[in-house]
Amino acid sequence: MDSPKPLSYRSAGVNxxxxxxxxxxxxxxxxxxxxPGVLGGLGGFGGLFELPGGYREPVLVSGTDGVGTKLLLALEAQQHDGIGIDLVAMCVNDILVSGAEPLWFLDYYACGQLDTQIAETVIAGIAEGCRQAGCALLGGETAEMPGxxxxxxxxxxxxxxxxxxxxxxxxxAVCQEGDALIGMASSGAHSNGYSLIREILVRSGAHAHIQLQGEGLVDLLLRPTRIYVRAIQNLRQVVPVHALAHITGGGLTENLPRSLPAHLSAHIDPKSWLIPALFGWLQEQGQVTTEEMRRVFNLGIGMVAIVPWESRQSALESLAASGEQGFIIGQLAPRQKDTGVVYLD
Incomplete structure (x- = not known):
């Protein structure tokens, strides 16, 4: 009887x-x-970063996130070049809300069997996101887990x-009644609501390459999340920014109240910006209520800055100079009945 072949990590599925x-x-x-600050390079057991000088009381701010089921659309379309930007954006936009300057980023890439071409494409997107955010890709982990x-x-x-x-x-704490809400245009659905989006695609039976206002549906859905770091850094040099809100899962309805004091609410005029056609198509095809759309999607607003009312025009000019489209979408008012957001339909 022949002896069984010796086992190896490669035969178990790990290359x-x-x-x-x-x-x-x-x-x-x-x-x-x-x-500046990066010490060493990839390949060690940990990434090294020297904190910059010039701070009297430096505070580190951290955030972690993923991309969610948007990954499934990227896999189905075999378009992996933008998904890494999404990953960086979801993390750095969150820490930006505290006023932080991003310093470094770490990624975790897990798969059943490593395809080096796909992995390199994804990580190239992560590097591009880091360049946009001005932070270093300090390290990461690639985990190959068969089964x-x-x-x-x-x-x-x-x-x-x-x-x-x-x-x-x-x-x-510094937000005041009458402050202006400055919305910054999103690039699309960013990385939120894709479980609902995928259900809508199934129900509608829509082909991935149908056109919406001259663009393919799949390209609209896979457009990377905008990174607002440089625009916000420039904005803070021009006007007093009282607070920021990153509009992720939960939309304006759930995210704006997280940046407001308990006695104030955001009064929003939904007609103050043009909601992208993608969201109208999703609502129609899925027969989704307006309330649900507002609680799931960003509807074209990816970040909101709260500034003094008298600074609103200067804020718009600063954003435009940074390549961002801004809108005055509303104002802060006294809160009633514990309602953090009021839509002025």
Whole structure:
């Protein structure tokens, strides 16, 4: 009787050589994101970063997130180049709300079997997101786990760290009645609501390449999340920013109240900006109520800055100079009946 073949990690489904090759291929991507403070490079057991000087009371701000089921659409369309930008955006936009400057980013890429080409494409997107945010891709982890994921599938998670002077941390405490709500245009659905989007696609039977206002549906749905770091940094040099709100899952309805004091609410005029056609199509095809749309999607507003009413025009001009489209979408008013957001339909 023949003896069984010796087992190896490779025969169990893990290709160490492919993992090592991927690290070599992504080292230039990481180097392209370097900024002052980075010590060493990829390949060690931990990423090293020296905190910048000039702070009296430096506070570190951290945030972690993923991309959610938007990944499934990227897999179905075989479009992986923007999903890494989404990952960075979801993390750095969150820490930006505290007033922090992003310093570094770590990623976690998990799969059943490593496809180095796809992984490199995804990580190239992560590096691009880091360049847009001005932070360093300091390290990460690639985990090959046979049996954990279906063939061809992968998952992503990210972790960002930023820094802010303690006295400059943004909080709701300085918000005042009459403050202006400055909405910044989103690039689409960003990375939220995709479980509902996928159900709508199934119900509608829509082909991925149908056109909406001259663009393919799949391209609209996979457009990367906007990164607002540089625009907000410039805005804070021009006008007093009282608070910020990153409009993610929960839309304006759920996210704006997180940045407001208990005695104020946001009065929003939905006609003050043009809601992108994508959201109208999703609402019609899924027969989704307006209330539900507002609680799930950003509806074209990805970030909101709360500024003094008299600073509203200067805020719009600053955003335009940074390449962002801004809208005066409402104003703060006394809260009634514990309602954080009131839509002035």
């Amino acid at each position: 160490i050589d492919a993992g090592n090759a991927l690290v070599d291929r992504i080292k230039p991507l990481a180097r392209s994101t370097q900024r 954990m994921y279906p063939d061809g599938h992968y998952d992503l998670a990210g972790f960002a760290v930023g820094i802010v002077e303690k006295s400059e941390i943004l909080s709701s």
